[in-house]
Amino acid sequence: QVQLVESGGGLVQAGGSLRLSCAASGRTFGLYTMGWFRRAPGKEREFVAAIRWSTGSTYYADSVKGRFTISRDNAKNTVYLQMNSLKPEDTAVYYCAAGPHSMMVVSSRDLYNYWGQGTQVTVSS
Secondary structure, X not given: OEEEEEEOOEEEEOOOOEEEEEXXXXXXXXXXXXXXXXXXXXXXXXXXXXXXXXXXXXXXXXXXXXXXXXXXXXXXXXXXXXXXXXXXXXXXEEEXXXXXXXXXXXXXXXXXXXXXXXXXXXXXX
């Protein structure tokens, strides 16, 4: 069993930055792929970024590539999402998720087994 708790959301002006954190507890985290997803009002939950916990390999949605950075701190069992150059269209509830290390398609939300409660990010224009 894995428990995930997100933090760091808030209100920021366009062009600003935020860093989200996802504190994980439970089973051995070297076995997992960690992902960030978001859901904007009236839209489906979409993939943002992912990282393989054991190798550090990272993956990004085209819409955030070059602006967002996913990273992890093994000692703290925490995954981060650094978000720079934020745009109003980045406004959403952001969710942290954990899935099998071996998953082939890290952008598929159906492959993730565990989810956090979400944290709101609002970007004003």
